[in-house]
Amino acid sequence: MRRENMKKIADYDTINYDYSTYWKRREYEHLAEVLALKKLLKDSSGNWFLDIGGSYGRLLPTYYDNYNNPVIIDYSLKTLQKNYSNIKRDFPNTYLIAANAYHLPFKDNSFNGALTVRVLHHIVKPDNYFKEIYRVLEGDSIYIQEFANKLHIKAVIKSLFSLNFSLFKPGPYQQPDKGHHEGSRKHVKVPFYNYDVKWIRENLKQVGFVVKKKLGCSFLRLNLFKRIFSLKQLLFFEKLSQNLLSFTNIAPSIFLKLLVRKESSKKHIKKLEDILVCPKCKDSLNFTKNKATCSSCREEFLKKDNIWDFRV
Ligand SMILES: C[S@@+](CC[C@H](N)C(=O)[O-])C[C@H]1O[C@@H](n2cnc3c(N)ncnc32)[C@H](O)[C@@H]1O
Numbered sequence: 001m002r003r004e005n006m007k008k009i010a011d012y013d014t015i016n017y018d019y020s021t022y023w024k025r026r027e028y029e030h031l032a033e034v035l036a037l038k039k040l041l042k043d044s045s046g047n048w049f050l051d052i053g054g055s056y057g058r059l060l061p062t063y064y065d066n067y068n069n070p071v072i073i074d075y076s077l078k079t080l081q082k083n084y085s086n087i088k089r090d091f092p093n094t095y096l097i098a099a100n101a102y103h104l105p106f107k108d109n110s111f112n113g114a115l116t117v118r119v120l121h122h123i124v125k126p127d128n129y130f131k132e133i134y135r136v137l138e139g140d141s142i143y144i145q146e147f148a149n150k151l152h153i154k155a156v157i158k159s160l161f162s163l164n165f166s167l168f169k170p171g172p173y174q175q176p177d178k179g180h181h182e183g184s185r186k187h188v189k190v191p192f193y194n195y196d197v198k199w200i201r202e203n204l205k206q207v208g209f210v211v212k213k214k215l216g217c218s219f220l221r222l223n224l225f226k227r228i229f230s231l232k233q234l235l236f237f238e239k240l241s242q243n244l245l246s247f248t249n250i251a252p253s254i255f256l257k258l259l260v261r262k263e264s265s266k267k268h269i270k271k272l273e274d275i276l277v278c279p280k281c282k283d284s285l286n287f288t289k290n291k292a293t294c295s296s297c298r299e300e301f302l303k304k305d306n307i308w309d310f311r312v
């Protein structure tokens, strides 16, 4: 993949990519992730919860009952607009906001919990990304970070057989483009990276997160297993593997449950407008019905079909 063709942000709207289509015939992977998240979120609850790159709300059922005010942010305004009615029908307390995860339109310490699932492969600068998430989370909140594990067992075996050792260098590994990456097309390429557990843990630690738990996920993501076993059997073995094998790093997807270590006073925020700020300069906003204007840099942000557009 030539770097000059690559966009810095995976903007699904430029190619009208409907991400929900990706989940057709991937029920096992979806339910394996739900299983992992339910386990990690079991004892967590609070007021404001942020699903970063939450798209059409696939994971809402895993956190909706635990938090009073779930907020989905996503760079794809079209996805949020298209799914607004369905999400509001099934999960009425949810807010949908178009925003860039690198520049969140929220005050410091606004949220009591957050998660990022299947987004980090699009993130070129995880350190900046983690800092921004840490900023908007209150002290003692939990954060769940999922990422594609470049050193999963199948990838390691494949690399060894093909004598391609680039996978084993520390840090991000850019997946070779086979022409079908999420959000990419022939002439529009978006970032697509896999990471290793040690490197991600180190980066999260430097920002101020403390790792509380690690879970492997999608242990049986192999066509052979999918042909042999029924969905029920796959999920039975998945549950067993999540319980027994998560101390290894063999799974293709890794979930880390993190705690935010910082001092911050408890807030009792009632309205969305009370946590919104200008994503550029983080100063306060003046609201009219469908427009928010920054009191400092004067940047204007519009509400488009019920969705605030804070993308910068
Ligand atoms: C592969 S999808 C995953 C969606 C959802 N988290 C899930 O697991 O079902 C990646 C999502 O991340 C969003 N995204 C990518 N880069 C982003 C950024 N910089 N800021 C906000 N959203 C971003 C995309 O628009 C897309 O909806």
Ligand SMILES: [Zn+2]
Pocket (backbone or CB within 6 Å): 278, 279, 280, 281, 282, 283, 294, 295, 296, 297, 298, 299
């Ligand atoms: Zn501003």
